[in-house]
Amino acid sequence: MEGLRHAREELRPRRREGGPREDRHRRRTRHRQPRRPSGKRLHRLRRARGRERCGGPEVTATIAYDRPVSNFIDKLSATGHVTHKSYKKTSVTLHHNGGRLSHQGVLNVWKTRPASAHFDVDASGAVAQYVKVNEYAWAVGDTVGNQRTISIEMANETLAPAWQVSEPTWKNSARLAGWLFAKVIGERPSTGNLFYHHHWSSTACAGPHMDTLYDKVLAAAQEAYDHFKASHPVRVSNTEPFPGASFFHTGRKSPIIAAMHHRLVAKGCDLYQSHANADVWGPGDVKSYAAWQTKLGYDGAAANGTPGETSWDKLQVPNV
Template sequence: MTAIIAYDRTVANLIDKLSATGHVTHKSYRKTSVTLHHNAGRYSHQGLLKLWTKRPASAHFDVDAAGAVAQYVKVNEYAWAVGDVPGNQRSISIEMANATLGPGWTVAEVTWTNAARLAGWLFAKVIGERPTKSNLFYHHHWSSTECAGPYMDQIYDKALAAAQEAYDHFKDSHPAPGPDTEPFPGESFFDTGRKSPIIAAMHHRLVAEGCNRYESSVNADAWGPGDVKSYAAWQEKLGFEGDDANGLPGKTSWDKLQVPNV
């Protein structure tokens, strides 16, 4: 399954389509920095994906000319982004569409501010450190290139300040509603008065997959009401990562949970 981030704004999910190009290494690493790039072109999300089907390259995210975000690679995986093995292992890369082409390679304010905001979220929710000059980089930090372009070089301090502002906003906030927090219509998932279908189905799947160590002490045939730890264990079993394995039931989990004869 894919693992799109639980950002508080819409994120277009292009993870599977990028994976189909083969231009990503499906191996996870602990991330310690964020790297900003420019497209070297005025690409849409789909246009960038099309480019990467021909060019052996990728990045975790792209922010387009309107400030919209797309995700191409799971945050902890190795994108083919910075031209440096340790850099690809440790950094999360964000591409930005250009507003103008060379030699200026400008980036619209709506694009770079939304990229900085996304970086702040990643520092708060994935990396766990405040962005500084020691961990928010441009592509040329890692390899011999002018990316993210002369315009972004001129406004680095503004980009860093915007990322820090976003980090400060997100670091103490409650988890943003993500793809697995949408309530399933008509279902009280942790209703103590009855066995809900989703709790029964979760039990069926977890026991089948050897997770019975989380079995409820109240009733061996059902998960305990409000058993967030058990639910998170199930999510992890099915491939949820990071903030998606949050122990909160929702429609995405329900859809993934469907098993015969539950």
């Protein structure tokens, strides 16, 4: 009984605090519209709502290159290994990874090592951006150098002592450099503004192999510069550019090879014994590509299963 009595008391409506005058005030103001935020607060709210509609925080954009560029800018910025201050750039500097690193692998190194660069070109020639082009990357070991140069890292094909860089990697690095000279720096590449890392500090980077190729790298950068200065903006290609004949060797692993594998099958040139490990170059790729070359009318040494630029372009391997 005692418990029920207390329960009934709990159910009785309680008198509002403040008396009848306060009750009347509440009734008068019950439907009043909330105060509208003004000025800076309203602007901040609108920006926040815009980010929410877009699915999250704004993402720093990569360069408007005519080929895909993987975006690691905000992830690199989160490491703190970059100085967010802009400078006028007057040169491009090429480096080597000192390893066979993927784009993510490069970022992983820079998460713990206080270093960075603006771009990386991987073993297949694909480009990634880590730092905005006009900002100060921690790249060359020289203050003025970091202020004035745009740094491009290149994946190695072999390790010490040669530190070789594959043809697709250095050619696509030179092409990117040509674009940067045309669109950012505004000068044609020359021996006075296209450098290797050892120009700025005491290091062997970009390695002895790249030292022997400097003239070819410069010529490729100049060719790209002339192309980009003369051409109007072009539509981004949806097919993979020819990575060079040296790219295709036994054991080479790349998503480009997997994409080629599927195109050969689609073209009726399937001489594979298995479709496992489609991203690794092997005997099945040689036989199937030779069938594709034969289908195009090539014979003899021209149909030996090693891709050439003309047959590759006709295969139309999609971008990966």
